[in-house]
Amino acid sequence: MENSHIAIELIDVDKHFGSVHANDKVNLSVKTGTIHGIVGENGAGKSTLMSILYGFYQADSGQIKVFDKDFISTNSRQSIEAGIGMVHQHFMLVENFTVLENVILGSEGGALITESLEKARIELTRLAKEYGLEVELDVAVEELSVGMQQRVEILKGLYKGAKVLILDEPTGVLTPQESDELFRIFEALKKQGVTIILITHKLREIMSITDYVSVMRAGKMVANRQTSETNPEELAELMIGRKVLLNIDKTKAKSGDPLLVANNLEIHNEQGIKRVSEVSFEARSGEILGIAGVTGNGQGTLLKALAGILPLSKGSIEILGETISPKKSLNPQELRNLGVAHVPEDRQRMGLISDFIASESALLGYQNDKEINQGVWLKRSLVKANCESIMEAFDIRPTNPDLMSSNFSGGNQQKLILAREFERNPQVLIIGQPTRGIDIGAIEFIRKRIIEMRDAGKAIILISVELEEIMSISDRIIVMCDGEITGTVDAANADEATLGMMMANVLPSDKQNTEAQYDS
Amino acid sequence: MTRDRRLAWINGLLLPLFNVLTAFLATAVVFLFIGVDPIEATKILIYGALGYDEGLGYTLYYATNFVFTGLAVAVAFHAGLFNIGGEGQAYVGGLGIALVALYIDPTLSAWLVIPLAISGGLLFGALWAIIPAYLQAYRGSHIVITTIMFNFLASALMVYMLVHVLREVGQMSPESRNFPEVVWLPFVHDVFARFGYNIAKSPLNLSILVALFFSLLVWFFLWHTRWGFAIRATGKSNDAAVYSGINPKKIIVVTMCISGALAGLVGVNELIGVQHRLFLNFNYGYGFGGIAVALMGRNHPVGILIAALLFGILYQGGAELDFELQNVSRDIVVVMQGLVILFCGGLEYLYRPLLIRFLAPIET
DSSP states (O other): OTTOSEEEEEEEEEEEETTEEEEEEEEEEEETTOEEEEEOOTTSSHHHHHHHHTTSSOOSEEEEEETTEEOOOSSHHHHHHTTEEEEOSSOOOOTTSBHHHHHHTTOOOSSOOHHHHHHHHHHHHHHHHHHTOOOOTTSBGGGSOHHHHHHHHHHHHHHTTOSEEEEESTTTTSOHHHHHHHHHHHHHHHHTTOEEEEEESOHHHHHHHOSEEEEEETTEEEEEEEGGGOOHHHHHHHHHSSOOOSSOOOOOOOOOSEEEEEEEEEEEOTTSOEEEEEEEEEEETTEEEEEEOSTTSSHHHHHHHHTTSSOEEEEEEEETTEEEOSSSOOOHHHHHHHTEEEEOSOIIIIIOOTTSBHHHHTTTTOTTOGGGEETTEEOHHHHHHHHHHHHHHTTOSSOOTTSBGGGSOHHHHHHHHHHHHHTTOOSEEEEEOTTTTOOHHHHHHHHHHHHHHHHTTOEEEEEOSOHHHHHHHOSEEEEEETTEEEEEEEGGGOOHHHHHHHHTTOSOGGGTTTTTOOOO | OOHHHHHHHIIIIIHHHHHHHHHHHHHHHHHHHTTOOHHHHHHHHHIIIIISHHHHHHHHHHHHHHHHHHHHHHHHHHTTOOOOTHHHHHHHHHHHHHHHHHHSOTTSOHHHHHHHHHHHHHHHHHHHHHHHHHHHHHHOOOHHHHHHHHHHHHHHHHHHIIIIISBOTTOOSSBBOOOOGGGOOOBHHHHHHHTTOOOOOOSOBTHHHHHHHHHHHHHHHHHHSHHHHHHHHHHHOHHHHHHTTOOHHHHHHHHHHHHHHHHTTHHIIIIIIIIOSOBTTTTTTHHHHHHHHHHHTTTOHHHHHHHHHHHHHHHHHHHHHHHHOTTOOTTHHHHHHHHHHIIIIITTTTTHHHHHHHHSOOOO
């Protein structure tokens, strides 16, 4: 079957979810032995399409051919048998199993697994050599770095005989250097005739690694291109359907007094694991301080401590005239009263309550405000009116305070949270992942609002995993790796390569902090 | 009607209705098995529960207990806590009421004594819930396990209290002496008689007004105060509660106290309302019944009032069935209750996909 010229062919594949037309007569043909990129905004239908290939969903209509054979998959096993392997965005690994045990999961063979373990060991050693995918087989997966875990996922696919590998946003959790390593593996796989489908929204990756690229927008396949004959600008326009401002115009920051000064912070997360140590910085009024880093390097923990959710283990934070220390903590309510607003990283679980109506979600954190409470009575009509007015101010649709929060789109949910936090005129804003998983239109709107707040003299601390976001809106950037600050850069002189090395903490030490020490 | 609104109607009204009807249908099958005509049985049950004023009085008297325990379960549920300990909290709450009733100066005004007795029930019910609450909040012991254990502890405690402390000297049965008359809540038939209406005697007493008052209070508290907001927020999303500055541990303790206090009011109806003394197992079955009532009533006071009425009907009508039909014993009530719990609790969403498909299809 490997001789076939076309690995995967989709003809008029259609899929509805209720009223959502997730895939609208999608056609796609992927040539054997190529790297084929699929780009599109969140919600464009890329993941649905791949889930149909992998047997998670069934298409409503249309035809799928894998290596020229008609293919209908109702579960992942059938897809694996047809030679399709998938590496999910969130790894499907058993953390406390060894690499070897993880790989044979689902193909254990007989009742006793020793035999299949031995077989797998021989086979894996061969695969690892052939594709340059060296991984230690007897180490528990939890002890491996994220990049290594991803290799295990790829090995798992190959071990099960995958001829086509689908990777869903594989670089989202990697440093730029780890990504390069991954791309090197792609090349090796390609040489051996493996077909790779790469789902991503990062155009840089598409341009540097793929042979062909298909663009999805609103459920439709809008373009197929040979990568060498296209450019990022064209792809971006195809993805969004109009020209976009990828960089937002902003004036130079007029920074003023420091409103938040962090001294030598050490913070443990909810599980009691030390995630932040020796972190010091200051956030000044009229300035956006971006905190960059690969997910899970302590930024989230730091954010929670700044917002009063986690206590400090060491160090102190001076904030708007108060001092937080391991002995004296302020809870989120007290910080809000002081003038600190917090937009949490996890909007679904923390920022709002899906089962509450919008006006109640817009009250979260401010339920004790004097204006809306009269004695014991919470004035719901006033709460509703307030919600309506912020909905208009932030163009949140539908403008209905009685609608369940879960019924708003991601972008509108995020705008609701921002509106709630911005409208109380805070002095310090702590913002986590402001634009994660939302549409481009809302992204532009939100970034502009953040810059407006800066120009109004607020001190803003911005945490984002999107390096592009950090670079385009912050004025000063600190980079975190493994809970420590590995670099401080002025946004004007920041470049992706340096930041990437700082994110991985591989920058030669003499270069650290030299470029942009804050002159105060 | 918008789809959201239709969904709300389906969830709030149609679903419980269909579930209850299914439970009745299943009960009808049980009746057929034991050789009873289900239609005949239904007639007897309805007439016995609602057909004449004494039966109606009994029905409402039973319903009163279920309102208290139903509210107790519902309040805890809004904070995401499953309080299985209503049984024990009701029991110990009764002790609080009895202690006030037995040891207060009987020359005081009823206007003072009765509220004090009610407060005794609230306080002791809350105290009995506070230890499981603390263990859940600060030690991570699961509230379901601890509240069940506390039901047994309550049982043992009450036997001890009644046998060794409160039993009258020379009295053989484990019960307290009678409460002074000043603490008795008037029977409804007495109140009616005072205004010149004669209705049949029944245990129905003014506790039913207490139950209505607390239903209103719970509704206001949960949906119209900032504390209710905090409780509901914690129940829906612990992370969001923490984010907003609410301390979920405190919420657990406070909510369980409120829940226990509400359960503790069963004694108001049973002790100062009807029996006028403390005795063993006066709480029997009401705590657990309250779980079914809350489930059926969707944890909303209005729903709880309706569900409690239904359970009152089952209790009273079931007693009537036992009396009227030879091959039916009073246990049929337990069977019906079990079926209602099965269909309203365990199989809560059985009809949901069907109802949504027919009544609120997704617009395309």
